[in-house]
Amino acid sequence: xxxxxxxxxxxxxxxxxxxxxxxxxxxxxxxxxxxxxxxxxxxxxxxxxxxxxxxxxxxxxxxxxxxxxxxxxx
Numbered sequence: 001x002x003x004x005x006x007x008x009x010x011x012x013x014x015x016x017x018x019x020x021x022x023x024x025x026x027x028x029x030x031x032x033x034x035x036x037x038x039x040x041x042x043x044x045x046x047x048x049x050x051x052x053x054x055x056x057x058x059x060x061x062x063x064x065x066x067x068x069x070x071x072x073x074x
Contacts, residue, residue: 004050004062019063022050027059034063 004022011017020041023030031053035041041062050060 004060009063017063019061020050021059021061022054023059024054024057027054027057029057030059030061032061032063040064 004020007019007021009017009019018041033041033046033050035043035046039045041064046062050062053060
């Protein structure tokens with residue numbers, strides 16, 4: 001799966017939330033994925049899940065919880 005679009009959203013208080021939008025061609029649905037405790041949005045499982053969903057035409061928006069480290073380039 002192609003790498004998603006890296007996004008950042010401002011939050012109240014001046015912080016930012018990192019996000020990764022994976023949007024396959026002709027996607028008609030979007031699933032928002034929030035990472036769990038101890039695993040970030042670039043965790044292998046999250047990437048695998050986003051890839052499987054993309055193969056079924058489902059876009060995903062993964063985001064890091066407030067206070068989590070930003071998405072790092074690979």
